[in-house]
Structures are given as structure tokens and as C-alpha cells.
Amino acid sequence: MAAFPSTTSTAPLSRPFWHTFPGLLVSGGLIALTLAGLGALIWQARQPDISELWNSPYLRNVIAFTLRQAVISTAISLALGLLVALALLRQSAFPGRKALLRIMELSLVLPTIVAVSGLVACYGREATVTQWLGHWLSYEWNLYGINGIVLAHVFFNAPLAGRILLQSLESVPAPRRRVASQLGLRGWWHWRAVDWPAIRPVLPGVGALVFTLCFTSFAIIMTLGGGPGATTLEVAIYQALRFEFDFGQAAMLAVVQLIICGLLWVFMVRGDFSANLSPQRSFSGAIPRPNCGTAHRVTDRLLLLAFSLFLLLPLIAILARGLPSLAEVVFGDGKALQQLIAASLRSFSIALPAGAFSVATALAILGLGTIRIPALKRLSNLTPAIPLMVPPIVLGTGLFLLLRPGLGDASQGLALVALINGLMALPFTLQLLKEPFRGLDRASLNLADQLGILGWYRWRWLHWPRMRAPLSLAMAYGTGLSLGDFGVIALFGSPAQPTLPVLLYQQMGSYRVELAAATALWLVASLFLVFIGFNALGRSGAPSGTKQLSLERLAEMRHA
Amino acid sequence: MLFRSVLLLAGLASSALAFADNQTTLTVYTQPSFAAEWGPGPAIKQAFEKKCDCTLRYVALESGGDILQRLRLEGASTNADVVLGLDTGTMETARQTGLLAPHDISLDNLDLPIDWTDSMFVPYDYGYFAFVYDTQKLPNPPTSLEALINAPDDLKIIIEDPRTSTPGLGLLLWMRAVYGDKAGEKWQKLSHKILATTKSWSDGYFSLFMNGEAPMILSYSTSPAYHMAVDKTDRYQAARFDEGHYLQVEVAALVKTSRHKDLARDFLKFILTPGFQQHIPLKNVMYPAIDLGDDLPAVFDRLIEPGKTLYIDPAVVAQQRKAWLNQWLNAMIQ
Amino acid sequence: MLEVRQLEFRYTGDQPGWRFDFTLARGACIAINGPSGSGKSTLLNLLGGFLSADAGTISWDGQRIDSLPPWHRPFTSVFQEHNLFEHLDVQTNIGLGMHPGLRLTKDQKARISDSLASVGLAGYERRLPGDLSGGQRQRVALVRTLLRSQPVLLLDEPLTGLDEQARKGLHQLLLAQKASGSAIVLASHDSEDREVLADSQLNL
Structure with missing residues (x-):
């Protein structure tokens, strides 16, 4: 290859390994979890x-x-x-x-x-x-x-x-x-x-x-x-x-x-x-369509x-x-509010990493989907659905077997909860990111190939600027699903440090119906904030090298 | 075989961790409502640690089924010393798993409505199933199960599903205890009044009952105690039924593989002392398992007296539950 | 020296295949002639590595390159359209040709600006492709090609649809590039393009 001046200094993460390995790891992990869970139930x-x-x-x-x-x-x-x-x-x-x-x-x-x-x-x-x-x-x-x-x-x-x-x-x-x-x-x-x-x-x-x-x-x-x-x-x-x-x-x-x-x-x-095989020049960015309504x-x-x-x-x-009792909580003696805030912080410290992890795994799976091996492609399409199809109790058992020493231990437990929540959100984040990710047209892909814009560089310059909005939305879904999750956190049981949903269930279980209504409202408001926040992030200033552009005009030029 | 070796390895790792701690840790597998901030768990932990020179650790699992499942998976390597949160509906099945050991403690000071001599399970509280009603919507509730069954169909009630919920199973046994083999017909008649059969008590109580969807819900005779003592309202009351009320006893037991059996037995003994029991009435909203005398909150005097205590031997329940469930399903689906 | 030997390709189905065979020296330009569908674009795609041949070899300076991925081949392509990433500005579009991760030195940035100026696009660095005319866009694409300094240019109807003035300017640029040693494979309908640029012809 040294025979001609090569301008292609190697891009980070451009080896095929990086397309296949993370995705395979996620897929394999999900399959192992299911098999371990089912196997253990049958075995015993x-x-x-x-x-x-x-x-x-x-x-x-x-x-x-x-x-x-x-x-x-x-x-x-x-x-x-x-x-x-x-x-x-x-x-x-x-x-x-x-x-x-x-x-x-x-x-x-x-x-x-x-x-x-x-x-x-x-x-x-x-x-x-x-x-x-x-x-x-x-x-x-x-x-x-x-x-x-x-x-x-x-x-x-x-x-x-x-x-x-x-x-x-x-x-x-x-x-x-x-x-x-x-x-x-x-x-x-x-x-x-x-x-x-x-x-x-x-x-x-x-x-x-x-x-x-x-x-x-x-x-x-x-x-x-x-x-x-x-x-x-x-x-x-x-x-x-x-x-x-x-x-x-x-x-x-x-x-x-x-x-x-x-x-x-x-x-x-x-x-x-x-x-997926028909090449078409479609755009991932939201193109405001002419008002023909x-x-x-x-x-x-x-x-x-x-x-x-x-x-x-x-x-x-x-x-x-919830409003009357939430007002009472906020203006009351402070203890209830303190609990609510502590639970919120705990929830967010789980939910934000969970959202990020969910988006990252979705991208890993999509990366696996770019490999031109039908079996891998199909695998990448199927495994993300596992968290939805397998009952939580089976997943819980599988998890227990695979990660046993970590279970029941509060600090490692919370990290695991974030991980599992991220996987549970995977079917949704993947669905949101799939089309935008594939939205790069054939001509752009060829051009990028020839220029050696691979791996991280391709992600940085071609996908990222076009996927900001869908990524933010996916992040919001991942975070939101984790924030409202009760099932996974219950597996790891740490009642002394409740997250918002756990707090809600604890309050309901102890007849504190009014307090529970307040917590429910607070939780809904937090979820709403998550979506507002991430949507705002998805729209705000583009990275250097790109500009807020009139996508409509862009599209016209392209198809003129 | 693979699983066994995985378990073995994992077990070695975790027991090594456990021994690294100087102070003995007593691990109690229990249910979330017990260990929660508002439950009796935290105060009991404090009281027990004061006298035991140990650390009491709760691991909260969603239900008795989850507790046993976890015990089975962990096998001999489990850290659990005590399980707390099984009840008369599930204890026979739990006994049959062979994971539990006899408690070997004296049950002399128990104060239950029935005689209790079980060698494996230590009761820590009890209660009666009852229908709780909203006095504002239903000033004259039915006064017997029979009256409820024969009430006009526009009286709606909320029950829990006996397949997924403890009170739900309680009502199934209650009907059985009162009507025997005629329970099926009675269920069929009752079914027209059932607005919803929820998965759990919380679903029914929070989503439906407190939203005013139906004036009556299957709950505990002790439920009004909380509303009266803490919410300061007499609005929600339990309806006393002439046939009597079905009893639920909640129990704890020693785990066979516990490495701290003496300490675990100390804890089981502690269960039957005021130091434990005084937290039960308002925090678990159940009757204490021993006589608390004047320490029993005053609101408990205002609860209904069940009259006759209905109770079916747990061994019979374990044997018949499936058949009774099927009978119930058939009656309800028709 | 680019050598294409017995290069065969057929799309699936019963369509007849193609066979290509030619050589091209440094500093020379070969024009590929033929009506639509005669395989001009197919050949350029085979050379670029966007299609893989059924048989035959492609060599550069005696080394086989037909199994290399597109980014390791000594080529730069310019097509009739779609040469630019629409969401990236002019400077970024060119810069990515010089370093695929846009790690540019001050000097390189200056060269981009100089080259833009030399094709009459001074000060266009921050413009988006959508804001440019067709001729301006092709000039940007050619600037990138020149700055990439790959030895072989693959041009697929690069000047079609441009006005007279723009074409004249681009002819000059390409001739200068050729004179500096670049080899050019040109597919064009336009006889004037061929006359001005090509030294030899390949009829399909």
C-alpha cells in the first residue's frame, strides 16, 4: 500500500472489529441471559x-x-x-x-x-x-x-x-x-x-x-x-x-x-x-414540509x-x-420533600446512564447491521426484542446466575439496574435510530469510503450532525423508561434507598395514598422535563463545520 | 452441570466476602412493604442491633415466591439466615422445598386466634380479610357474605386475583370456608358485582378504590386503623360479616443453610417480644402476634370484631389450591 | 502507470457483461466513449472499488489494487453530482479530503482558502453546498480532488450541465493537474471535453 501516497491515515475505531464486536457482545449477552434464565428454571x-x-x-x-x-x-x-x-x-x-x-x-x-x-x-x-x-x-x-x-x-x-x-x-x-x-x-x-x-x-x-x-x-x-x-x-x-x-x-x-x-x-x-436494500436518497433530518394542509x-x-x-x-x-398533597409536601415539614428529592436524584443518577447506555447499545446493534453478512444482520434485528419478549422473572433469574455476586449489594446493584434498564429500553431506542442511521445515501457512503472517512470519523462528521434530533429523542426515551421503571429495580431490592417509582410503591403499600399521588405527579413532571430537555438539546446549536441550514433548500438543490 | 459449577464458584466468592466482615451480619429476606421506610423494618433493625452486636440486613424481594426462588438459586451458598414474609397461603409449599429448618424456639407467648404449634414457622403478625368500604358512598354495607352475594348487581366491588395476590387468595379460601363445595355457585353469583379483579392490592386500592370507582374493596379488617390513626378520617371502614372472617398469619422461618443459626434463632425469639411487635400495628397495619396490652394503639379497639375466625389448615390449602382455583376460574368465566 | 487487464463484470440476471482492458500513464488522460448504458459508470465504479469485478486485475505501478477497499486505492472520483456532503460547509467538505477526521494544520487550512480563491470562490469557506450553484459545487469538488493529490482522477461527467464559462475554468484546472503528473480517466458525453482533455480514447 505504500506504493502511492496514501492520504488515509487510519481512522480510530475503523477496523471491522468495532462494527461487529460491541453489537455481538450485546446480542450475545441478551441471548445468554435468556438461556441462563430459562435453563435455570427448567433445571431446578x-x-x-x-x-x-x-x-x-x-x-x-x-x-x-x-x-x-x-x-x-x-x-x-x-x-x-x-x-x-x-x-x-x-x-x-x-x-x-x-x-x-x-x-x-x-x-x-x-x-x-x-x-x-x-x-x-x-x-x-x-x-x-x-x-x-x-x-x-x-x-x-x-x-x-x-x-x-x-x-x-x-x-x-x-x-x-x-x-x-x-x-x-x-x-x-x-x-x-x-x-x-x-x-x-x-x-x-x-x-x-x-x-x-x-x-x-x-x-x-x-x-x-x-x-x-x-x-x-x-x-x-x-x-x-x-x-x-x-x-x-x-x-x-x-x-x-x-x-x-x-x-x-x-x-x-x-x-x-x-x-x-x-x-x-x-x-x-x-x-x-x-x-433496506433499495438505495434511496433520503434525509434523516426533519424536513419541514410545505404547508399543504x-x-x-x-x-x-x-x-x-x-x-x-x-x-x-x-x-x-x-x-x-396529586397537586394538593404535592403542595403539602413542598410546603410541609420538609422531611417528605427531602425524601422526594433524594429519590429523584437517585432516579436520575440511574436513568441518565441507563439512557446513554441504551443509545450506545442501539448504535452497537446498528453497527452490527452494517456488516454485509445476512446472519449478523438478522441477529442485530432480532436480539433487541428480547427484553420485551422474555418475562422479567426469567431475565432476573438469568441475571442472577450470570452476575450473581453483584446482586443484593446496593452500590453495584444500582449500576446493574442502570445497565438492565438500558437494555430494556433498547427496543425503543433502536426503533427510533434505525431509519436515521440508515438515512445516508449511497453516493455519500461511496464518497466517504473513498475519502477514508471511516469509524469514528464517519460517526463524527456524517452521522452525528444528522442524527442529533433522533439521538436526543432516543436518549429521552431511554432515560424516561428507566426513570419510570419499577420492575428491574425491584429485582435488586434496596428499600432503604428508593428511587421514585419504588418510593411510589412503598407509599401505596403503606396506605399513604395522598403521598403516593403527590409522588406520582412529581414523577410525571420529571418525565415531562426529561423529554422537554432532550428535545431542546436535539435542536440547539450544531457542532462546528455544520450549520443550522435550511434543510428544505438543501433538499431542493439535491433533487433539482 | 454448568450451572452447578457456576453457582459453586459464585458461592465461594460471596462467602469469602461475607467472612471478611468482622461483625456478624444477619441477612433477612423479606418483602418491600416490611423493609420500606414506612414499614416496621427500620425500627426493628435498630432495636435488634442494639442488643445483638450484629448488623441486620434486609434484602427485599417482591413476594414470597421470589424469596423462595432466590433461596433455591443460591442453594447452600446463600447468605440468607431468615426469611420473613411468607404467610399461611404459601407456607406449606415453602415447607416442601426443604430449604427451611425448624425454629426450636418457644411459642408460648403467642396470642393468635388459633392454636399455633408449627415447628418451622414463627408467626409475626396476623389479620383478617375484610371488605373495606367508603361510608360516604355506601352508608349501609352488606352485613354478611351472603348479603353481599345477594345484593343488587349495581353494588360494585373490587377484588384481587387469587392467582397473583395474597388477599385474593384469602377471599378464595374465605368463600371455601363458608360455602364448602357450594363456593362455585356463590362465586358465579358474586361475579356480577365484581367490577375489577386486580393483580395486586395496590392496583386496586390506589387506582380504583381511591378514585371512587367502587365503594367496596377486598382488603384487611385492620386497614381502617391506618386511616383513622394517621389520616384522621373515619370515612373508610371495614364491613363486619356474620359468617366470620378469614384469618391470615404472616410468618418467618430459619433458613436451613444459615451459617449464623444461633443469631437467627435470637432474631426469631426477638420477633415474639414487644421490641418487635410494637411496630406491627401501625407500621404493618396488622394485629401483633403477642398481647401488647396497653401498647396496642387505641384505634385497634375501634376495628370490627370478626366474630368467628375462619381458617383452613395450610396443608389442606397447599393440596387443594389448584383445584379450588380452577373451580373459581370456571365459575367466573362462565 | 494504471493497468486494467481483462476486467469483467456483469450485473445479476441475463444481461450481457462487460470486459475492460486498457492502460494509462501518469500525466495522461483517457476518454471513455459510449452511449448511455454502455458501462462508463460501471467501469469508474469498478476502479473506485464501489463494485467488485468478477474477473481480471487492476494494477497501479505494478501492484495489484483490485482487492483493496476504496480508501486504500490511489483514486479520487468526481461525479456529475452528489460530490459534496450537503450538511457540511465548503471548508469541511474539502478538509475531509485532506484528513478524514479533519485534523488540519494551519497551513492546510490556508491552502484550502488559496485554492478556493484560485477557482473564484474566495471567502466561500463557511457556505453550505446548498447555497452554491451547480458550477460552484463542481469547483469545490475539484478543489478537494486537487488538494487530495491522489495520482489518478476518475471523472464521471464532471462538467455536464455547467455553463460555458464554468467549463472553461474547470478545463484549465484539469489541464494543470494533468501537467503536474495526474492520470485522468474521463467519462463524458461531451466531445469538447474529450478534445480538450483526452490523449487517448477507449470505445465501449
Whole structure:
């Protein structure tokens, strides 16, 4: 290579090792965790009776119900999310658009018990909405049953779907939209030519994500399901572990869950895989599209207004319930406030590293996806879903076996919690970063290859300036999910040093209902701040060498 | 085999760590509500450490099931000396795991509504399951289980799921104790009044009951004590049922592999002294397991008297639970 | 000396393949002629390392380079468009050609400014590509090519669509580069480009 003057001094982290190793480590770690957890459950228990799966009408019903509610919830969440994303895209001048986006981001990370409490206050038996419906429309709305399950799942997941789909729709270059409107494309044809191609690459992933969330849903289904008819696999797993100590059965059910969700992911990943091959010049940065919202103005705004209310009312209920006692806490004797602040600091000291770790692992996985080996690619698409598909108790057992000496020890414990929380958030951060990361077009990639802009340099100069906004959003999701997490922290149990959600549960468990309402409100406010803060970071001054540019003009030049 | 060797290695490492500490540490696996700031845990730790020249350490795991799961995984290398937080619904299954050892202490001063001679489990408190109601919404609550079952369907109640929650299992046994084989029919009749069957007590109490979704929730007869003593409100009361109330006893036990068995036994003995028990009434919101005399908070005099104590032998429960659960499921799903 | 021997390539399917065979000395320019679809871009992509050949060899100064990755080959490409990173300013775009991590000395920065001035773009360092005309963008791309000082230039319709004045200027630049020893592989529809720049022709 010394035969000609080489300008390519080696870029840091540019060896293939750095594309594969971190991603493989994360993937391998997740697989090892699952296998260890499942293995340990089976190893120490009686051989599970596999025929029970098809012989027991109870289990058959459980599986059927789990599937049914997940399919309905996913379909409605995706449809509503898509409609809202399209409306948001068209109505860029909608007043309160930014606020609505923040609230959409917030709903997913709300701790279940808090969100359910808000939903019940708004749509429960005693709620004004319900009574209006009954009074004015003679419609007997009953929250408890499949209604409530779907409502809650849509509350959590439609905003998530909408947020990710909006990100994809916004990446359609303005010129393509302009061409479309010049051609007079309306309705179906506009959808076919512009919107559908934009969302097609992300839709399978979002669908699988939402489906898995609904499939493994647990507390919501029991609280709002109205009775034991509403039982999911996760309930059956919990039951087997908690009262029957039947670990074999638990492992068997966990495997069933893993297989059903896993198959779905494999299926989705295939679709995803092919979509990825077509080179297209798309932009990761959000391109404000020309305001062509007049056609749908009225319907769009009505939809957005209704959706805002749907998301806001439960939050207002949480506010109304928690504000009086929060005021008491703040202006009271100080001890309660001190606890709240200490718990907040502890929560943030876990959540921020967790968010960063989650984003870092997502990037490692995406790096693995750039390797041109189909098996690795598929691995990188599948393993991130593991934290969603495997019941926490199995993961907990796996963790325990792999990292045993660290468990139960408070200081190492908290670091581990951050690590695990980061992994739990991985499916979400990955979904947010996937498209922006792939958004570099073929010409730019070739150019970068020839100039030797590899490894760290490529990241610094090509990806980073274009991914600031998605990275900030992913960071916010990772941090938010960790901030609101109760499950993982409970595994490591350190009651003397509660995080905010642990504090909340402790207060509820000791009848301190008012105090718990205050903590819930405080937690929601903290989560809101996380999203506001990271969104602001994502938009603020660009690094040197780049400029805040008019992306719209940029896109026009490019496609002129 | 791989797991065994991993466990062995890990066990060696952690026991080495444990011995490096001069002062003996007594490790108690318990539940979050016990060890929490508002629970009895912190005060009890302080009291016990004063007299034992040791460190008392709580490891809070989510439930009795999680405690046993952890014990099993750790096997002989466990640091746990005592488990605290099992109850009459789960103790037989726990006994069968073979992970626990006899306590060998005297239970003479126990003051339970039933005779207790178990050689493995030491009761630390007890309570009765009861329906707690909102007096503002339900001035005249049903006065018996039968009346509740026969009440008009627009009376809504919240219960917990017997598959996932202790009070939920309590109601299942309560119905069983009162109605025997007729429990299924009664459940079916009751089912029209059940607004929600929640995963845990907290879900039902915080999300639904306190939001006013239903005027009655399955809880403990002692629940109003907290509201009366600390919240200073008489709004929430327990409904006394003529058939009697089902008893729950919470227990502690010695871990078979404990390396500090004498100290652990000291702790089990300490459980049955006022130093431990005085923190139970308001912090665990349950009845103390010994007679506290005048130290029992006054609000406990204002709680309902259960009349008849209903109780099914834990061994029978362990044997029948699955069948009873299935019966319940069938009745409820129809 | 660039030697391309029996270089074969076919896209998947039943399409006929291509075979390329030519040599090019330092300071010389070869024009690749042929209608659209005749394989001009394919050849330049094969040379650049963006496609891999089915058979045959590419050598530079007697050393095989056909298995090297793009960043180790002695080439710089200029295409008809998309030569610049749109989100980076002019100076950064050029600078990344000199050091892939933009670790530039004062001297190098000064050379960027001088070169920009020499193509009539003095003071354009902080502009973004989107703010430039097509001709200005190609001049920036050529400045980067020159400052990279790789021995071989791969030009794929670099001047197509530019106005007369811009083309004249760029011709001068390329001729100067050629005179300083660079070899040029030129794919162009335009006969004037070929007449001004090329010494030999390869007909596809």
C-alpha cells in the first residue's frame, strides 16, 4: 500500500472489529441471559408437562385471549398513530403541536399504575366523560373488559407509533412532495407515491414492537380486564412462580411467549431486511414540509384536538389528584420533600446512564447491521426484542446466575439496574435510530469510503450532525423508561434507598395514598422535563463545520 | 452441570466476602412493604442491633415466591439466615422445598386466634380479610357474605386475583370456608358485582378504590386503623360479616443453610417480644402476634370484631389450591 | 502507470457483461466513449472499488489494487453530482479530503482558502453546498480532488450541465493537474471535453 501516497491515515475505531464486536457482545449477552434464565428454571424444577399446553382448556384460552387483545390493540394503535402522524405532518402550524409531541412521547414511559389511575379517573364509572356519554348519547360505556384493555394499550402505544411514523414521514424530501402536488396527487395516489414508501420500512418494526408490548402486558389487563377471563400468558407465568413455585411450568409458558413473539419478529425482520436494500436518497433530518394542509384542515385539526384530549385528560386527572398533597409536601415539614428529592436524584443518577447506555447499545446493534453478512444482520434485528419478549422473572433469574455476586449489594446493584434498564429500553431506542442511521445515501457512503472517512470519523462528521434530533429523542426515551421503571429495580431490592417509582410503591403499600399521588405527579413532571430537555438539546446549536441550514433548500438543490 | 459449577464458584466468592466482615451480619429476606421506610423494618433493625452486636440486613424481594426462588438459586451458598414474609397461603409449599429448618424456639407467648404449634414457622403478625368500604358512598354495607352475594348487581366491588395476590387468595379460601363445595355457585353469583379483579392490592386500592370507582374493596379488617390513626378520617371502614372472617398469619422461618443459626434463632425469639411487635400495628397495619396490652394503639379497639375466625389448615390449602382455583376460574368465566 | 487487464463484470440476471482492458500513464488522460448504458459508470465504479469485478486485475505501478477497499486505492472520483456532503460547509467538505477526521494544520487550512480563491470562490469557506450553484459545487469538488493529490482522477461527467464559462475554468484546472503528473480517466458525453482533455480514447 505504500506504493502511492496514501492520504488515509487510519481512522480510530475503523477496523471491522468495532462494527461487529460491541453489537455481538450485546446480542450475545441478551441471548445468554435468556438461556441462563430459562435453563435455570427448567433445571431446578420438575420436567414441565408439555402436553398441558394443548390439553388444558385454560391455557388454550389464555393464549387465545392474549393474541386477540394484542391484535386488536396493535391494529387500533397503528391506525390511530398513522392518522395522527399524517395529520401532524400536514398541520405543521397546528397550535400546540410541539406540546402534543412531548405528551405523545410521555405516555409510553408513564408507570402503569399511574397511567391506569389517570385513565380510570377519566374514563371510569365515575368519570364525567362516561356520565356525559350515558346522559347525552345514552351510551353505556364500560371501561372494564376488552374496552379498557384496548383503551389503555392505545393510550400507551398509539402515541409511540405516531411518533416514530411521523419521524419517517418527515424524512420524505420536500421536492418529492412538491412533485407529488404538482402532479395533483391526492388521496390514495398521494399515499401510494409519497407516504406509503416513507413508512413502509419502519412499519413492520413498529408493528412488532407494539404487538409485543400488548402481548406481554400484565397489570393493565388485570386491572381493567374486568375478570379472570382476561388473562395473558404473563399472568399465568407470574401465577406459576408466585404461588405455585412451579418453575418448570413458568419456563414452559415463557418459551411459548418467546416463540410467538419471536416468530413475529422473524417475520417482520424479513420484510425489514428487503426494504433496506433499495438505495434511496433520503434525509434523516426533519424536513419541514410545505404547508399543504388546507385540504384536510378541518378533519386533521379535529383529530389532533381529540387525540390531545385523549392523552391530556388522564394527565390532568393525575395533576388534580396529586397537586394538593404535592403542595403539602413542598410546603410541609420538609422531611417528605427531602425524601422526594433524594429519590429523584437517585432516579436520575440511574436513568441518565441507563439512557446513554441504551443509545450506545442501539448504535452497537446498528453497527452490527452494517456488516454485509445476512446472519449478523438478522441477529442485530432480532436480539433487541428480547427484553420485551422474555418475562422479567426469567431475565432476573438469568441475571442472577450470570452476575450473581453483584446482586443484593446496593452500590453495584444500582449500576446493574442502570445497565438492565438500558437494555430494556433498547427496543425503543433502536426503533427510533434505525431509519436515521440508515438515512445516508449511497453516493455519500461511496464518497466517504473513498475519502477514508471511516469509524469514528464517519460517526463524527456524517452521522452525528444528522442524527442529533433522533439521538436526543432516543436518549429521552431511554432515560424516561428507566426513570419510570419499577420492575428491574425491584429485582435488586434496596428499600432503604428508593428511587421514585419504588418510593411510589412503598407509599401505596403503606396506605399513604395522598403521598403516593403527590409522588406520582412529581414523577410525571420529571418525565415531562426529561423529554422537554432532550428535545431542546436535539435542536440547539450544531457542532462546528455544520450549520443550522435550511434543510428544505438543501433538499431542493439535491433533487433539482 | 454448568450451572452447578457456576453457582459453586459464585458461592465461594460471596462467602469469602461475607467472612471478611468482622461483625456478624444477619441477612433477612423479606418483602418491600416490611423493609420500606414506612414499614416496621427500620425500627426493628435498630432495636435488634442494639442488643445483638450484629448488623441486620434486609434484602427485599417482591413476594414470597421470589424469596423462595432466590433461596433455591443460591442453594447452600446463600447468605440468607431468615426469611420473613411468607404467610399461611404459601407456607406449606415453602415447607416442601426443604430449604427451611425448624425454629426450636418457644411459642408460648403467642396470642393468635388459633392454636399455633408449627415447628418451622414463627408467626409475626396476623389479620383478617375484610371488605373495606367508603361510608360516604355506601352508608349501609352488606352485613354478611351472603348479603353481599345477594345484593343488587349495581353494588360494585373490587377484588384481587387469587392467582397473583395474597388477599385474593384469602377471599378464595374465605368463600371455601363458608360455602364448602357450594363456593362455585356463590362465586358465579358474586361475579356480577365484581367490577375489577386486580393483580395486586395496590392496583386496586390506589387506582380504583381511591378514585371512587367502587365503594367496596377486598382488603384487611385492620386497614381502617391506618386511616383513622394517621389520616384522621373515619370515612373508610371495614364491613363486619356474620359468617366470620378469614384469618391470615404472616410468618418467618430459619433458613436451613444459615451459617449464623444461633443469631437467627435470637432474631426469631426477638420477633415474639414487644421490641418487635410494637411496630406491627401501625407500621404493618396488622394485629401483633403477642398481647401488647396497653401498647396496642387505641384505634385497634375501634376495628370490627370478626366474630368467628375462619381458617383452613395450610396443608389442606397447599393440596387443594389448584383445584379450588380452577373451580373459581370456571365459575367466573362462565 | 494504471493497468486494467481483462476486467469483467456483469450485473445479476441475463444481461450481457462487460470486459475492460486498457492502460494509462501518469500525466495522461483517457476518454471513455459510449452511449448511455454502455458501462462508463460501471467501469469508474469498478476502479473506485464501489463494485467488485468478477474477473481480471487492476494494477497501479505494478501492484495489484483490485482487492483493496476504496480508501486504500490511489483514486479520487468526481461525479456529475452528489460530490459534496450537503450538511457540511465548503471548508469541511474539502478538509475531509485532506484528513478524514479533519485534523488540519494551519497551513492546510490556508491552502484550502488559496485554492478556493484560485477557482473564484474566495471567502466561500463557511457556505453550505446548498447555497452554491451547480458550477460552484463542481469547483469545490475539484478543489478537494486537487488538494487530495491522489495520482489518478476518475471523472464521471464532471462538467455536464455547467455553463460555458464554468467549463472553461474547470478545463484549465484539469489541464494543470494533468501537467503536474495526474492520470485522468474521463467519462463524458461531451466531445469538447474529450478534445480538450483526452490523449487517448477507449470505445465501449
